[in-house]
Amino acid sequence: MDLNIFANTGKLFRFILHLDRIRIPLWIIGLALFTLIVPPTFENLYETQQDRDAIIETMANPAMTAMLGTGDLENYTTGAMTAHNMLLITAVIVGLMAILLVTRHTRAEEEEGRIEMIRSLPSGRLSYLNATLLVTSGTYIVLALFISLGLYALGIESIDLEGSLLYGAILGGTGLVFAGVTAVFAQLTENSRGTIGWSVTILIFFYLLRAITDISNEALSWLSPLGWVSKAGVYSSNNWGPIFLMLAVSLVLFILANYLNSIRDLEQGFIASKPGRKYATRFLQSPIGLAFRLQRTGFIAWAIGMYILGASYGSIFGDLESFFEGNEIYQQMLQQAEGASIAEQFIPTLMIVISLLATVPPVMAMNKLRGEEKNGRLEHLLARAVSRTRLITSYLILAIVNGFVMISLSALGLWSAANSVMEEGLEFRMIFSAALAFFPAMLVMIGIAAFLNGFLPRLTHLVWMYFLYSFFVLYLGNLMQFPNWVGQLSPFGHVPEIPIEDATFMPFFLLSIIAVGLMLISFVGFRNRDI
Amino acid sequence: MNILEVRNLTKKFGKFTALDGVNFEVGSGEVFGFIGPNGAGKSTTIRVLLGILKASEGEVKIFGKDAWKEAVEIHKRLAYVPGDVNLWPNLTGGEVIDLFVKLQEGNNQSRREELIKKFDLDPTKKCRTYSKGNRQKVALIAAFSSDADLYILDEPTSGLDPLMEQVFQECVMEVKNKGKSVLLSSHILSEVEKLCDRVGIIRQGQIIETGSLDELRHLTRTHILVETKQPVSSLNKIQGIHEIEETARGLTFQVDTEELEHVIRHISQFGIIKLESAPPTLEDLFMRHYESKDKVEGKVSGGVH
Ligand SMILES: Nc1ncnc2c1ncn2[C@@H]1O[C@H](COP(=O)(O)OP(=O)(O)OP(=O)(O)O)[C@@H](O)[C@H]1O
Numbered sequence: 001m002d003l004n005i006f007a008n009t010g011k012l013f014r015f016i017l018h019l020d021r022i023r024i025p026l027w028i029i030g031l032a033l034f035t036l037i038v039p040p041t042f043e044n045l046y047e048t049q050q051d052r053d054a055i056i057e058t059m060a061n062p063a064m065t066a067m068l069g070t071g072d073l074e075n076y077t078t079g080a081m082t083a084h085n086m087l088l089i090t091a092v093i094v095g096l097m098a099i100l101l102v103t104r105h106t107r108a109e110e111e112e113g114r115i116e117m118i119r120s121l122p123s124g125r126l127s128y129l130n131a132t133l134l135v136t137s138g139t140y141i142v143l144a145l146f147i148s149l150g151l152y153a154l155g156i157e158s159i160d161l162e163g164s165l166l167y168g169a170i171l172g173g174t175g176l177v178f179a180g181v182t183a184v185f186a187q188l189t190e191n192s193r194g195t196i197g198w199s200v201t202i203l204i205f206f207y208l209l210r211a212i213t214d215i216s217n218e219a220l221s222w223l224s225p226l227g228w229v230s231k232a233g234v235y236s237s238n239n240w241g242p243i244f245l246m247l248a249v250s251l252v253l254f255i256l257a258n259y260l261n262s263i264r265d266l267e268q269g270f271i272a273s274k275p276g277r278k279y280a281t282r283f284l285q286s287p288i289g290l291a292f293r294l295q296r297t298g299f300i301a302w303a304i305g306m307y308i309l310g311a312s313y314g315s316i317f318g319d320l321e322s323f324f325e326g327n328e329i330y331q332q333m334l335q336q337a338e339g340a341s342i343a344e345q346f347i348p349t350l351m352i353v354i355s356l357l358a359t360v361p362p363v364m365a366m367n368k369l370r371g372e373e374k375n376g377r378l379e380h381l382l383a384r385a386v387s388r389t390r391l392i393t394s395y396l397i398l399a400i401v402n403g404f405v406m407i408s409l410s411a412l413g414l415w416s417a418a419n420s421v422m423e424e425g426l427e428f429r430m431i432f433s434a435a436l437a438f439f440p441a442m443l444v445m446i447g448i449a450a451f452l453n454g455f456l457p458r459l460t461h462l463v464w465m466y467f468l469y470s471f472f473v474l475y476l477g478n479l480m481q482f483p484n485w486v487g488q489l490s491p492f493g494h495v496p497e498i499p500i501e502d503a504t505f506m507p508f509f510l511l512s513i514i515a516v517g518l519m520l521i522s523f524v525g526f527r528n529r530d531i
Numbered sequence: 532m533n534i535l536e537v538r539n540l541t542k543k544f545g546k547f548t549a550l551d552g553v554n555f556e557v558g559s560g561e562v563f564g565f566i567g568p569n570g571a572g573k574s575t576t577i578r579v580l581l582g583i584l585k586a587s588e589g590e591v592k593i594f595g596k597d598a599w600k601e602a603v604e605i606h607k608r609l610a611y612v613p614g615d616v617n618l619w620p621n622l623t624g625g626e627v628i629d630l631f632v633k634l635q636e637g638n639n640q641s642r643r644e645e646l647i648k649k650f651d652l653d654p655t656k657k658c659r660t661y662s663k664g665n666r667q668k669v670a671l672i673a674a675f676s677s678d679a680d681l682y683i684l685d686e687p688t689s690g691l692d693p694l695m696e697q698v699f700q701e702c703v704m705e706v707k708n709k710g711k712s713v714l715l716s717s718h719i720l721s722e723v724e725k726l727c728d729r730v731g732i733i734r735q736g737q738i739i740e741t742g743s744l745d746e747l748r749h750l751t752r753t754h755i756l757v758e759t760k761q762p763v764s765s766l767n768k769i770q771g772i773h774e775i776e777e778t779a780r781g782l783t784f785q786v787d788t789e790e791l792e793h794v795i796r797h798i799s800q801f802g803i804i805k806l807e808s809a810p811p812t813l814e815d816l817f818m819r820h821y822e823s824k825d826k827v828e829g830k831v832s833g834g835v836h
């Protein structure tokens with residue numbers, strides 16, 4: 001092979017490191033902190049075998065397996081508990097990080113015309129891609145070591161060196177696999193939104209595939225790279241097989257990305273964009289129509305995704321039902337709430353995950369306003385007869401409708417799938433109200449995004465920090481036994497757990513008031529600031 | 532010796548033929564102007580020259596090397612400035628210049644400083660905050676501070692103010708005097724006229740004319756203004772005369788340059804008081820090519836073949 005196609009990869013490697021000198025360390029530190037604060041808490045909270053037995057009871061059911069993956073419940077030490085509760089979710093976040101990092105230096109750079117500049121210099125055809133892959137690989141090696149040694153350094157008995165190394169290696173390996181997936185989609189799609197969209201779809205697909213196979217037929221989970229995360233049996237059987245699988249898969253994907261890159265033209269993809277209409281439809285000729293048109297593809301993709309997510313969770317209700325039927329201890333333990341069947345008790349837990357995910361697309365829809373502003377495209381509208389209020393209102397309405405559609409579709413998905421697998425179906429009204437109970441909290445998140453768009457346009461991503469906080473405290477809230485106020489700092493912490501709790505009016509009302517207030521204030525900010 | 536040779540270059544994007552048998556060459560020490568309407572295929576040609584796009588057919592040689600296969604070797608002696616310069620928003624102009632120079636393995640610090648001063652660029656600002664012209668300056672400084680033998684410039688001045696345009700022209704003259712070659716694609720015809728030794732006109736993916744400006748001028752019309760003692764008669768019967776107009780200052784018309792002698796002989800019969808002639812500008816040349824072809828073929832430029 002002609003080595004010239006890799007010319008100057010080394011210099012570009014250093015250049016990309018320089019570009020990401022803050023971003024990458026932040027990711028690594030964030031992920032390490034997220035991981036390292038958990039085991040000491042577990043160690044304190046679940047000291048005695050009795051404590052542990054209690055927690056094992058709540059873990060040993062299909063709903064939990066669908067969410068967390070399989071764990072070593074026989075021997076639920078602090079290490080095994082950490083791996084069971086944390087490793088899969090951290091792996092998903094690492095996958096997301098890989099997607100963002102790789103897209104940023106592949107399709108996004110290309111789309112902006114910067115790869116053209118690099119390619120006009122004496123650098124090889126494949127140099128930038130491989131420099132990116134090298135940086136990513138380096139990042140994951142460092143991440144793996146950092147987390148492994150960090151865990152080991154906690155000095156907890158059940159967290160031994162081998163398990164810790166495997167824990168880190170699983171995270172690094174997952175990162176490499178999704179770096180590979182993204183590198184391939186960066187060749188296939190024509191723009192960075194497509195790259196991110198397709199790669200995230202694959203990530204979620206693997207998560208759901210693992211969820212469904214983990215409870216129906218565990219052997220089939222080997223089909224999903226995210227299934228390998230639990231298969232490694234970190235801190236119990238310590239199986240290194242998945243690591244080799246991950247390395248092999250990512251190597252194949254890296255090679256495929258290189259091959260695809262070498263046979264295509266710059267700024268082209270394989271999934272070609274097709275020509276569109278000659279004239280704008282009536283609908284497109286208004287700010288809200290334009291705003292929707294720009295988000296249409298993403299909206300449809302998310303809508304389908306949310307339905308599938310709901311349906312995947314719905315499909316476990318059959319297993320849940322039969323699981324509890326033969327289990328008397330459970331029936332006694334969980335039969336506290338009136339009116340709700342045992343299976344239904346898991347609805348709030350699932351709804352938290354669903355509603356948090358359903359909050360992502362509306363917040364993105366709101367932040368699109370800032371995206372358009374940054375690209376200087378709002379000027380085209382504001383220079384014409386479009387008022388600023390009309391503009392921000394358009395985006396706000398779209399975000400609110402978006403949120404409503406997403407949460408409703410996932411409820412519909414959950415209900416329809418559950419009905420098809422259960423003997424006695426779930427009531428649609430109950431599912432729908434359990435889902436809609438989260439809508440005001442979602443409105444608050446949209447309101448915060450609007451507020452930031454109005455007043456602090458440079459800090460619009462702060463809403464994601466708040467989102468992550470909400471996710472963290474809700475996801476780990478029960479397990480880590482945080483004080484109440486920690487959960488209540490997030491709007492999602494105020495949502496009544498339908499059907500276990502009754503729907504109460506006050507939280508609904510207060511959250512809505514806060515949301516509307518934030519939205520109204522955002523108008524003032526947006527009207528009075530520089531664009 | 533030819534620095535750059537393009538033979539029968541064809542480039543297809545799917546079914547669409549963007550370049551259709553393009554031929555031209557650029558000699559050593561020559562400034563070659565590359566002009567044509569929007570969507571004609573200038574940038575596409577240039578990207579093939581840079582080895583960024585792969586030719587569907589034909590042969591492209593730079594420094595005698597294949598533009599696709601030996602891109603890296605070629606690029607060590609080549610500098611490129613695009614019309615739409617996009618830079619890394621978080622880096623400063625100075626950092627970007629250094630990156631480009633480093634990749635080129637050049638290290639001409641004094642030249643870099645000199646150009647930054649000349650182009651009046653603040654290299655400590657983040658690229659995010661640069662105006663279009665300033666981003667273009669970054670690319671120009673990086674290009675001209677390298678010791679390239681061939682400069683490929685694709686509408687390099689579309690964002691520059693007249694003062695900077697002047698500086699740019701000086702830079703081009705300077706490299707030309709050093710015996711380097713330049714390929715300049717531009718819509719600013721006065722710039723092309725001033726700088727270029729030869730010009731190629733491309734339209735709908737085909738080169739329709741190449742040659743020195745003088746050669747091309749023969750293909751076009753000269754503007755004439757005359758005042759005569761007696762009114763000129765039967766002018767419109769003479770071949771090669773166009774757009775006759777009576778004005779207060781006299782009679783104006785355009786003559787096909789090859790018919791000039793013939794026409795002057797005719798009007799001299801009527802007693803010339805005043806005769807002014809203006810050589811055809813590149814703009815006339817350009818206009819004439821597009822107008823006439825459009826009329827004949829009834830096509831819109833950039834259309835599908
Ligand atoms: N990637 C592509 N896919 C399909 N068609 C393309 C692609 N790139 C360019 N074209 C088409 O090829 C033709 C030539 O484009 P090119 O950019 O070379 O024009 P140009 O002469 O540089 O125009 P301008 O003066 O506007 O810069 C255009 O019709 C354009 O639409």
Ligand SMILES: [Mg+2]
Pocket residue numbers: 573574575685
């Ligand atoms: Mg162009």
